[in-house]
Amino acid sequence: MHRLILGIESSCDETGVALVRVRDAKARPELLAQALHSQIAMHQAYGGVVPELASRDHIRRVLPLTQAVLQQAGVALSALDLVAFTRGPGLAGALLVGAGVACAMGAALDLPVLGVHHLEGHLLSPFLGADPPEFPFVALLVSGGHTQLMRVDAVGSYELLGETVDDAAGEAFDKSAKLLGLPYPGGPALARLAEGGRAEAFKLPRPLLHSGTLDFSFAGLKTAVLTQARKLGEDLPAHTADLAASTQAAIVEVLVKKSLAALQQSGLRRLVVAGGVGANARLRAQLDAACAARGLRVHYPELHLCTDNGAMIAMAAAMRVQAGLARPTRDYAFDVLPR
Numbered sequence: 551m552h553r554l555i556l557g558i559e560s561s562c563d564e565t566g567v568a569l570v571r572v573r574d575a576k577a578r579p580e581l582l583a584q585a586l587h588s589q590i591a592m593h594q595a596y597g598g599v600v601p602e603l604a605s606r607d608h609i610r611r612v613l614p615l616t617q618a619v620l621q622q623a624g625v626a627l628s629a630l631d632l633v634a635f636t637r638g639p640g641l642a643g644a645l646l647v648g649a650g651v652a653c654a655m656g657a658a659l660d661l662p663v664l665g666v667h668h669l670e671g672h673l674l675s676p677f678l679g680a681d682p683p684e685f686p687f688v689a690l691l692v693s694g695g696h697t698q699l700m701r702v703d704a705v706g707s708y709e710l711l712g713e714t715v716d717d718a719a720g721e722a723f724d725k726s727a728k729l730l731g732l733p734y735p736g737g738p739a740l741a742r743l744a745e746g747g748r749a750e751a752f753k754l755p756r757p758l759l760h761s762g763t764l765d766f767s768f769a770g771l772k773t774a775v776l777t778q779a780r781k782l783g784e785d786l787p788a789h790t791a792d793l794a795a796s797t798q799a800a801i802v803e804v805l806v807k808k809s810l811a812a813l814q815q816s817g818l819r820r821l822v823v824a825g826g827v828g829a830n831a832r833l834r835a836q837l838d839a840a841c842a843a844r845g846l847r848v849h850y851p852e853l854h855l856c857t858d859n860g861a862m863i864a865m866a867a868a869m870r871v872q873a874g875l876a877r878p879t880r881d882y883a884f885d886v887l888p889r
């Protein structure tokens with residue numbers, strides 16, 4: 551059993567490092583320390599993530615963060631048993647930094663390394679919290695790059711129930727926010743602006759809401775927001791809060807209704823929400839209310855673990871190790887899987 555597992559996340563614009571301890575095959579792995587550096591301020595001037603800058607910043611941050619984590623936990627580098635890293639999906643250059651550092655550490659310390667799927671990290675992130683779910687459950691994975699509903703029976707046992715056919719939910723937030731002149735990343739900014747707006751002010755489409763499938767589509771919503779913004783023209787500034795609130799309401803309604811449909815179709819009674827959009831307060835409030843009314847349970851990661859972080863990568867590695875599904879390797883000729 552690999553007991554002390556270091557996890558490194560560098561798929562996009564956050565550098566995250568964390569240390570998890572596995573006691574035995576059964577007990578929930580324990581988060582000993584974590585450190586995170588967000589590049590948001592650096593990319594803000596460009597209105598989005600600049601891949602080249604992201605890679606360079608990961609290089610600058612990853613070793614100091616690793617040192618901070620080991621120091622916090624009082625663990626020596628030589629005590630590590632396994633180094634896990636995000637293998638994809640994500641930005642190729644950014645992923646290569648985490649993979650390169652993990653494999654260099656592995657080679658120098660004669661340790662095995664393990665590539666982790668970024669989305670499995672998000673999916674298992676609620677296990678880091680005070681209220682971990684039990685299997686099986688339906689997972690709603692809503693990030694900047696993905697929107698999926700999954701049936702999760704155990705670690706490694708995932709069945710895709712539905713996904714977006716175009717934009718992800720986070721992308722819908724981000725692109726709409728840009729149209730409203732909000733800074734990157736648009737999701738949190740749009741949510742904040744929406745607090746002062748009326749959700750029923752503008753009629754916006756709920757694409758695929760009644761499709762009968764568990765698939766999503768958000769591209770049309772973005773176009774509708776653009777059309778509405780153009781129609782308002784010079785009056786737009788007076789209506790941005792209302793338009794933000796209406797946009798958020800449209801996205802959230804689709805996510806809530808499809809999640810409930812997935813629970814009903816699968817016969818499962820537990821929902822797990824993960825990924826950056828899982829931090830959205832309206833989404834949480836509406837899911838809480840809808841699930842409470844139906845006697846269903848809903849679990850979220852802690853707020854700060856909704857967006858990218860190293861803890862979820864270390865946790866996913868630990869849970870894979872416990873389940874006997876991990877194939878750690880001493881082959882340090884690493885590759886990454888951007889898509």
Ligand code: KG4
Nearest residue numbers: 693694695720737738826827829830857858
């Ligand atoms: O999971 P994540 O950190 O990165 C990906 O793997 O994509 O998710 C980032 C996404 C962005 O689109 C961001 O705008 C969105 O999550 N997001 C939010 C909120 N916080 C982050 N969207 C809506 N409301 C929020 N509070």
Ligand code: ZN
Nearest residue numbers: 672693857858
């Ligand atoms: Zn992510």
